[in-house]
Amino acid sequence: MIGFDRVTVRYAESDRPTLRDVTLRIDEGELCLVVGRTGTGKSTLLRAINGLVPHFTGGTLHGSVTVDGRDTRRHPPRDLADVVGVVGQDPLSGFVTDTVEEELAYGMEQLALPAPVMRKRVEETLDLLGIAELRDRPLRTLSGGQQQRVAIGSVLTAHPRVLVLDEPTSALDPTAAEDVLAVVTRLVHDLGVTVVLAEHRLERVVQYADRLLYLPGDGRVVDGEPAAVLADVDIAPPLVELGRLAGWTPLPLSVRDARRRAAALRHRLTDAAVPAATTVPDTPPVLTARDVVVRYPGTVAVAGVDMELSPGRIVALMGRNGSGKSSLLWAVQGSGPRQGGTVAVAVAQGTVDPKALPPGRARRHVGLVPQTPGDLLYLETVEAECDQADRETGAPAGTCRAMLDQLTPGLPADRHPRDLSEGQRLALALAVQLTAAPPVVLLDEPTRGLDYRAKRQFTAVVRRLAADGRAVLIATHDVELVAALADQVVVMAEGEIVAAGTTAEVMLASPAFAPQVAKVLAPAPWLTVEQVAAALATTGEPG
The missing domain is CATH 3.40.50.300 (P-loop containing nucleotide triphosphate hydrolases)
Incomplete structure (x- = not known):
């Protein structure tokens, strides 16, 4: 054909x-x-x-x-x-x-x-x-x-x-x-x-x-055949990585096949320490949203949502398409409509509502990377975008470019942003926004178009932001990213919050949002291959 x-x-x-x-x-x-x-x-x-x-x-x-x-x-x-x-x-x-x-x-x-x-x-x-x-x-x-x-x-x-x-x-x-x-x-x-x-x-x-x-x-x-090709390449889904760790041959490609082989692995994990939830210092929230309401003609996108974001904490916002996640992010950042409720960001003098500030000042308090990253890119070259981000934020020259290289190395400096792939354009927009390093960072579907390697680099960047004391809220459908990165998960449906808790509590309780490792090893509380590898190491069985 x-x-x-x-x-x-x-x-x-x-x-x-x-x-x-x-x-x-x-x-x-x-x-x-x-x-x-x-x-x-x-x-x-x-x-x-x-x-x-x-x-x-x-x-x-x-x-x-x-x-x-x-x-x-x-x-x-x-x-x-x-x-x-x-x-x-x-x-x-x-x-x-x-x-x-x-x-x-x-x-x-x-x-x-x-x-x-x-x-x-x-x-x-x-x-x-x-x-x-x-x-x-x-x-x-x-x-x-x-x-x-x-x-x-x-x-x-x-x-x-x-x-x-x-x-x-x-x-x-x-x-x-x-x-x-x-x-x-x-x-x-x-x-x-x-x-x-x-x-x-x-x-x-x-x-x-x-x-x-x-x-x-x-x-x-x-x-070649999927299992044969994936056995030797540097990109693989969690299920394949779990198969490599467990020594399964051929590698499983479906949760059903993996569960059939996982009895021995579950037995080896019986006495392993259960992964502990990430501990974050109990500090006052840097952003507080109360009773936020967003309406569009004929629909209520956000129906009285309360939310707090604390320094050093990574929160994942999940829910089906159309549940109100993006509307909530834009309302919190101040650029989107908000017909009701309040948003307060802690500053040295007290609190400030980003919606009451000019866009440039608001971005220094709450940064947002939208689903369509090209909306943030308006200059002729990658180099120009990076240089402008450094100048606008007062960061040392080369800061934005260094962050871009962490996400997707090797982008030509003279390439026009419109000529980049979807994933490359997203990486550039992420680098531009993260250069400002505001105390609150909002990311809307940040891994769309990113490969596994780029996602690992992105995860490292977000963890550093949290380690530096910034609050991060990520709206995403990527359950594997949430399992590896988030401290807490909030689930929205029809404009309301329907579930909230630690990552393990929410993801293990929901078949729709459970990552592959959790589906294979259920009812054991493991979410990622990294957790399984660490647990096997404590039992003296590394693989």
Whole structure:
């Protein structure tokens, strides 16, 4: 179905090819997972499938890419639209109409399909994706998971034989992600659609993959069975890392397979010390929010929420898409709407409400990195953004750049922020905001687009912020990040706080928010591979 024959892609601004002498074949009805660190060429590989590389992205392509017998050198994307459907990382940015039904029909209109055919396919797609009740809904009122399903449906109505997905679950809560992946696997198994999917959160999708393409960053593509490839690479989900620690062969890719092998490991952990909750000094809160209310036309996003953030404490804010997490963060920071309640940040002279301050001063008290990090980037180069962040905050020259290199090293100083990958752009925005080092740091989905290595670096940065006495609030769907980083967890639903407690208390009590290690070792109270390794070390059994 898809063939790469000695493909090399080189961009003018790069001193080495992004893809080098790649030869592979993806057969009909396969689910092929593309993995690799941020910036290793995953998006280039995906875009080569429908001809965006090199027809629209520039660069030079040597060799040939064929899809269903069509050579992309002679068939630009418009000639492949009936064969290849592409869904990007941000579905909302790709919508061109106002309602669900209109969006599903739009692609067929461009292909000049007859009206009766269009009507039939719209109905079939609504039923296939389970979104019939949304047909008249405005697209902007949908949750993230609903938007992702509509985006997939908008390309499915053209009946493509190949579906290309770029991080389809990166912005979704665990339940919504499972719903989207269920749709994808149904397309593969029931309809024989070939799916090529790039994703950083391997714990969500690797169990469904037939093939795995790993990009190590030197232009090569390592092709093989998922378990075999993951055995030797430097990126792996917690389940695979647990398998490596326990010495399981072959490595398990699903929680079910791991639990079948975990009896001996659970027995070895029986006498191990239970991981203690992180101890944080009992200090007065640096930020206090009381009865915060945020309303939008027709809905209450935040319904009278109380919250306290203390120095040195990392709090995770969780909940399904649309539960009010982002609205709460913007209201607390002062830039977003707030129709009721108070927010007070401790300062030397008493307290101050960030909403009453000019934006520049407010950012020195409460810093916020939004879900769309590009909103914070407005200069022409990476170097200019870093230099400006140093000047605005009075930090020593090179502070922002050093933090950026910790998150994702090697970004060219002269690269325009718009030309960065999603993960690279997020890392730059994080570095810019964290350079100010305000006493309160709010992060909205900060690991979206980050690979495992970048997440470990991010975790180290946040821990240093907390160690320096800063309060950190992270709104996230990344349960593995929460398990490894947070001291406390707060769960929101329909604008209200429905659960709060230590990380172990909240995550072990919720199947939806439990990390992989907890699911494998339940009812034992282990959340991360690091905790298990430390426990085995105390029993004299390191692995």
